[in-house]
Amino acid sequence: xxxxxxxxxxIRQAKEKIRQKQAKMRGFINDTGRKRRYDREQVTSLxxxxxxxxxxxxxxxxxxxxxxxxxxxxxxxxxNPENRLVIFLVIQLMKHIKRNxxxxxxxxxxx
Numbered sequence: 488x489x490x491x492x493x494x495x496x497x498i499r500q501a502k503e504k505i506r507q508k509q510a511k512m513r514g515f516i517n518d519t520g521r522k523r524r525y526d527r528e529q530v531t532s533l534x535x536x537x538x539x540x541x542x543x544x545x546x547x548x549x550x551x552x553x554x555x556x557x558x559x560x561x562x563x564x565x566x567n568p569e570n571r572l573v574i575f576l577v578i579q580l581m582k583h584i585k586r587n588x589x590x591x592x593x594x595x596x597x598x
Contacts, residue, residue, distance in 0.1 A: 516523050556562040566574060 513523075515521075553562065557564055
């Protein structure tokens with residue numbers, strides 16, 4: 488943006504700010520013994536809608552896999568009586584989240 492308007496001073500300041508933040512991050516990584524995750528630093532051109540669509544596709548694929556496993560008998564659909572209360576509460580919580588929070592903020596799998 489600053490290049491488009493020809494603001495050389497602003498460009499230098501922005502580059503220096505980036506260098507300082509990168510140095511701070513490198514110091515933190517070295518101090519904590521972690522590894523740098525470059526993929527998390529990349530700026531992508533995906534819009535929020537593209538990201539939402541991708542997430543919905545992934546959820547759809549996961550549902551299909553689970554349904555296939557259920558139909559082939561690899562996953563049992565019988566509920567253990569000891570876990571019924573826990574499952575009931577989880578389902579109620581998921582319904583509450585789905586009702587009270589916008590879909591774009593919280594994606595809850597359908598039951």
